Amino acid sequence: KQEVTQIPAALSVPEGENLVLNCSFTDSAIYNLQWFRQDPGKGLTSLLLIQSSQREQTSGRLNASLDKSSGRSTLYIAASQPGDSATYLCAALVYGQNFVFGPGTRLSVLP
Amino acid sequence: NAGVTQTPKFQVLKTGQSMTLQCAQDMNHEYMSWYRQDPGMGLRLIHYSVGAGITDQGEVPNGYNVSRSTTEDFPLRLLSAAPSQTSVYFCASSYDHREGNSPLHFGNGTRLTVT
Numbered sequence: 001k002q003e004v005t006q007i008p009a010a011l012s013v014p015e016g017e018n019l020v021l022n023c024s025f026t027d028s029a030i031y032n033l034q035w036f037r038q039d040p041g042k043g044l045t046s047l048l049l050i051q052s053s054q055r056e057q058t059s060g061r062l063n064a065s066l067d068k069s070s071g072r073s074t075l076y077i078a079a080s081q082p083g084d085s086a087t088y089l090c091a092a093l094v095y096g097q098n099f100v101f102g103p104g105t106r107l108s109v110l111p
Numbered sequence: 112n113a114g115v116t117q118t119p120k121f122q123v124l125k126t127g128q129s130m131t132l133q134c135a136q137d138m139n140h141e142y143m144s145w146y147r148q149d150p151g152m153g154l155r156l157i158h159y160s161v162g163a164g165i166t167d168q169g170e171v172p173n174g175y176n177v178s179r180s181t182t183e184d185f186p187l188r189l190l191s192a193a194p195s196q197t198s199v200y201f202c203a204s205s206y207d208h209r210e211g212n213s214p215l216h217f218g219n220g221t222r223l224t225v226t
Contacts, residue, residue: 031211043115043201043217051211089154091215098144098169099215101154 002027002094006102013080014110021075021105023090028068031093035064035075038087038104047088048075080109113137117202117218124192124225132187132221134202140216142205143185147171147198148220154201160185192225199223 003026013019023033032051036044048057050066050073057064061078073090089104118133136143144159156169160179174196176188185204189196200221206213 031209034214036215036217041220043219044203044215046214046216049212049214053211091154093211098156098159103153 002100004100004102006105010106012108018078023073025071025092029095033073034091036089082109082111084109115218121222128192134185136204140204144203145187146201149198194225197225
């Protein structure tokens with residue numbers, strides 16, 4: 001059964017720092033790996049989707065990479081801003097199954 | 112486009128009452144699903160559907176029923192609410208969950224309290 005973990009569970013950084021969020025999965029048989037953002041009291045918003053055949057995707061200050069062989073994905077946030085404060089979740093879409101979510105990393109960017 | 116719309120936003124039920132959480136999407140998505148989100152447990156899949164007339168169980172289906180009579184709607188029914196069903200419920204959809212390039216879209220959730 002696919003398991004998805006995220007490290008760290010929480011992160012607090014000063015504004016302007018570059019930071020990396022980590023996502024690990026146990027089964028490399030995936031269609032894709034998605035990163036989501038969740039603001040308090042809200043639903044999840046899709047940030048980036050990396051297909052199984054891809055190595056990375058970029059959107060603005062966000063860059064996500066995927067290494068299926070090691071079962072890892074990283075989300076890189078450049079020049080962090082207070083508006084980036086949220087919980088970030090990754091999810092793997094597993095062959096023959098459904099999306100499996102990690103527990104999330106709670107990010108606080110301090111002004 | 113409205114995307115994925117969930118109603119109601121908040122609901123309080125007494126133990127044993129029944130209710131239906133509504134979910135509608137206007138993106139012609141084949142795949143729809145229901146999750147519950149609890150502190151320390153993350154997002155857990157309740158039921159999902161890969162098209163009208165087709166539903167299947169997820170990780171935590173007990174106490175919940177679903178049906179999919181149209182592509183747009185995927186209601187979640189609680190037949191006899193229990194305090195253990197106190198949670199935040201999310202509906203999500205994608206064009207085709209078997210395709211690698213189809214992002215998952217979420218509604219804003221329903222916060223349910225069972226007393």
